[in-house]
Structures are given as C-alpha cells and as structure tokens.
Amino acid sequence: xxxxxxxxxxxxxxxxxxxxxxxxxxxxxxxxxxxxxxxxxxxxxxxxxxxxxxxxxxxxxxxxxxxxxxxxxxxxxxxxxxxxxxxxxxxxxxxxxxxxxxxxxxxxxxxxxxxxxxxxxxxxxxxxxxxxxxxxxxxxxxxxxxxxxxxxxxxxxxxxxxxxxxxxxxxxxxxxxxxxxxxxxxxxxxxxxxxxxxxxxxxxxxxxxxxxxxxxxxxxxxxxxxxxxxxxxxxxxxxxxxxxxxxxxxxxxxxxxxxxxxxxxxxxxxxxxxxxxxxxxxxxxxxxxxxxxxxxxxxxxxxxxxxxxxxxxxxxxxxxxxxxxxxxxxxxxxxxxxxxxxxxxxxxxxxxxxxxxxxxxxx
Numbered sequence: 033x034x035x036x037x038x039x040x041x042x043x044x045x046x047x048x049x050x051x052x053x054x055x056x057x058x059x060x061x062x063x064x065x066x067x068x069x070x071x072x073x074x075x076x077x078x079x080x081x082x083x084x085x086x087x088x089x090x091x092x093x094x095x096x097x098x099x100x101x102x103x104x105x106x107x108x109x110x111x112x113x114x115x116x117x118x119x120x121x122x123x124x125x126x127x128x129x130x131x132x133x134x135x136x137x138x139x140x141x142x143x144x145x146x147x148x149x150x151x152x153x154x155x156x157x158x159x160x161x162x163x164x165x166x167x168x169x170x171x172x173x174x175x176x177x178x179x180x181x182x183x184x185x186x187x188x189x190x191x192x193x194x195x196x197x198x199x200x201x202x203x204x205x206x207x208x209x210x211x212x213x214x215x216x217x218x219x220x221x222x223x224x225x226x227x228x229x230x231x232x233x234x235x236x237x238x239x240x241x242x243x244x245x246x247x248x249x250x251x252x253x254x255x256x257x258x259x260x261x262x263x264x265x266x267x268x269x270x271x272x273x274x275x276x277x278x279x280x281x282x283x284x285x286x287x288x289x290x291x292x293x294x295x296x297x298x299x300x301x302x303x304x305x306x307x308x309x310x311x312x313x314x315x316x317x318x319x320x321x322x323x324x325x326x327x328x329x330x331x332x333x334x335x336x337x338x339x340x341x342x343x344x345x346x347x348x349x350x351x352x353x354x355x356x357x358x359x360x361x362x363x364x365x366x367x368x369x370x371x372x373x374x375x376x377x378x379x380x381x382x383x384x385x386x387x388x389x390x391x392x393x394x395x
Contacts, residue, residue, distance in 0.1 A: 058350055059350055061352075061378035062321050062377075062378050063320050065377075065378055066375075066380050068381065069382075069384050072388045072393065073137050073385070074137075074140065074180070074388045075137055076182075076271075076391060077303050078140040078141060078142055078182075078333065078334075079142075079334070079336065079337075080123045080169070081162075082115075083096075083112070085120050086119030087164075087165065088163070088168065089120050089163060091163075092160065092161045094161070094248045095161055095247065098248060104336060107337070107366075108123050109126045110126055121172055124173070127142065128176040128178065131176075131179065131367065132178060133365055134367045136368045136372075137371065139179065139393065140178065140180065140335075141205060141206065142172070142173050143164075143169070143238075144168070144181075144183050144208065145162050145163060145184050146184040146185055146186040146189075147160030147162075147214065148160045149186045153188065159215070161247045162213070166185070166198075166199055169181055169182070169183070170183070170203065174202075180203070180205050180393060181203045182205060182238070183199035183202075183204035183208065185226075188216070192223075192226050196226070196233060197229075197233065204235060205236075205391045206235060206237070207236070207238065209237065209238070209239040210240040210244060211239060211259075212240060212252055212254050217259065218260050218262060219258075219260075219261070220262075224262070227262065236269040236391065237263060237269070237271065239260065239271070239272060240255060240273040241274060241276035241286060241290060241302075242257070242273075242277055242278035242286040243286070245278070252279055253281065256281040256289065257272055257276040257286055257289050257293060258290075258293070260293070261297075264297040267299060268299065269299050269301070269390070270299065271302065271330060272300065272302040273302075274302075274305060275287060275303075275304070275315070276290040276302075277306070278311070278312070295324060301386075302325065302328060302329055303329070303330045303332040304379065305333055305334035306337060308373055308374065309338075310342055310347050311342070313347060316374070316377055320379065320380070327382070330383065331374075331386065332387070335366065335367070339366035343370075344361070345360040345373050345376070351377055360373050360376065
C-alpha cells in the first residue's frame with residue numbers, strides 16, 4: 033500500500049509540475065488562426081494501398097511481415113481480410129467515403145506509386161516495396177468526383193515519356209516520386225527529357241524530400257533537396273514533400289539545404305504534410321514564420337499517417353489549450369481532424385487554398 037501511495041503522489045506531483053511548466057511557457061499558435069478559404073480545399077497528398085486483389089498492386093513480403101503494416105491498414109480503416117474479400121478498390125472506397133463525409137475537405141489527390149526499374153528497363157519486383165499502378169488509380173479516381181489522379185512514373189522506364197502523355201490524358205494532376213525507395217536520382221542528367229516532358233504537359237512533380245523511414249529500406253541521398261536543382265533549372269514546377277524535414281546531408285539538415293533553393297527558384301513549392309507528426313515537432317511552427325516559404329507552402333495530410341498515433345493535438349501543449357486539444361481529438365473524420373489541428377496551430381487561409389490553385393482543380 034505504501035508503494036501505491038507513493039506512486040500516486042509521484043504522479044500527482046508530475047502532473048502539477050507539467051501544468052505549472054505549461055502555464056509558464058504556453059505561447060499559443062505562432063500565427064493567429066484564420067478562417068478556412070471559401071475556395072475548395074484539396075488534400076494533395078493522400079496514399080492508398082493494394083495487395084493484388086483486383087489490381088496489379090503489391091507490397092513486398094518484407095513490409096507485409098513488418099510490425100507497421102497492420103497499423104497502416106488500421107489507419108486506412110480496412111483489414112487484410114476485407115481487401116482479400118472485396119479487392120484493392122475497397123481502400124479507395126473508404127477514402128472516398130471519408131472525403132464525402134468531410135465537412136472541410138472538398139477533394140483529395142490519390143497517389144499511385146511506381147517501383148524500382150532495373151538496368152533492363154523492367155520493374156524489379158524484388159527491390160520494389162510498394163507498387164500501385166497508374167491504371168488502377170486512374171480508373172478508381174474516375175469513379176468519384178472528389179478524387180483526383182496523382183500518377184507515378186519512374187523516369188528510368190524506357191517508355192516513360194509515353195506514359196507521361198498517357199497519364200495526362202487519364203486526368204493526372206501531378207507526378208509523384210519517393211526517390212529514396214524508387215531508386216531515382218533527381219539530379220541524373222539522363223532524365224532531362226522526362227523533365228522537359230513534365231514542363232510541356234504542365235504536370236507538377238511532387239517529390240519526397242529528406243530521409244524516408246516509413247519503409248523497410250531507403251537510399252536517403254536521393255532525398256537530398258539539392259538534387260532537385262536540375263528539374264527546377266529546367267522550369268519544372270516542383271513540390272518538395274514535407275519540406276525536407278528529416279535527415280541531413282553533408283552534416284547539414286535537409287531542411288536547411290532546401291531553404292536556399294526558394295530564393296533561386298520561384299517554381300519550387302513544398303507541402304506541409306506530416307509536419308504535425310511527433311517526430312517533426314517544431315517544424316510547422318518554424319515553417320509558418322519562415323520568410324523564404326511565404327507563398328510557397330501547400331496543404332496535404334499524408335493520409336493515412338495523420339490517422340495514426342504519430343499525430344495528436346496533445347503533442348502541442350504549448351500551442352493549444354486543453355479544450356482545443358480535447359475538441360480536436362473528438363473529431364471522428366481524420367481529414368477534418370487534420371484540418372482542425374493545422375488551422376488551430378496557425379496555418380493560414382492561403383495554404384489551405386493553394387492546392388486547388390496550383391493543380392488547377394475546380395470543385
């Protein structure tokens with residue numbers, strides 16, 4: 033009984049100490065919260081998954097055996113059994129329903145994911161961790177007025193230029209890369225024709241920047257934002273995923289490495305997806321007041337990661353009141369919850385509106 037009493041008193045003391053510290057250091061949002069835009073809010077960074085039931089999608093055995101896999105499926109709101117029974121399209125159906133039920137989000141860009149291409153120009157299934165083909169995503173998004181096609185094409189495919197033109201005809205609003213896992217070097221001059229075709233077709237390139245830890249393995253040097261100088265110099269509209277807020281290159285944080293590029297290239301943008309994750313605390317506050325990023329930030333959620341324990345309003349005790357944290361937590365729809373959290377943290381109206389403007393999406 034003595035031990036339990038001591039534990040109880042210790043917990044009370046810790047709680048009171050935390051409450052006092054919070055009272056002393058509470059500063060609220062870095063920018064006074066603004067109203068949401070009257071124009072459509074488009075979430076331009078939404079992932080899906082597929083296991084090869086009714087599509088050519090697949091996930092590597094290594095990933096399926098990993099502890100993260102079932103957490104991802106749970107965040108999508110599905111189980112392996114449901115996918116096996118109803119097909120890969122059930123994941124898209126779940127996302128479409130969430131968007132339809134959302135009170136804040138008007139649409140979402142669903143991202144395909146190409147794989148690793150070997151030296152013979154063939155998809156290397158042994159090195160590809162996630163593969164979600166363009167045709168599947170194009171077909172599925174065409175069925176829902178609130179979903180938009182985000183294509184993914186590895187530029188090392190022999191027919192990459194033809195695939196770009198096909199994706200454009202299918203309604204693609206952007207091209208998505210995760211260079212770290214697709215083994216794409218954005219600075220490789222061999223893919224200049226691909227970049228020129230992107231510019232010709234007016235397709236933005238959404239490219240992950242920074243370290244990548246959502247997958248089993250990654251070549252993180254390909255996530256160095258400085259490697260994006262090549263497409264930027266050619267006039268491609270580049271959206272740097274996550275503002276390079278993870279990892280470092282040459283003993284410099286990737287975030288610092290990208291900031292200088294905004295002075296040089298007005299065609300460089302960055303999305304704020306994942307910036308509320310626990311492993312990136314502080315970055316959203318920093319980004320919102322960074323002069324170099326003014327007018328260049330775009331809204332995205334990185335769903336389903338925002339629907340996992342990685343993200344919670346309770347991770348922001350110095351910016352949000354207890355009532356705000358509680359009210360945001362009670363929001364059931366993960367897209368509405370994401371908007372509410374970022375709005376409360378001070379994300380301005382313009383960032384919420386910029387996705388539809390940049391991608392020329394009318395809803």
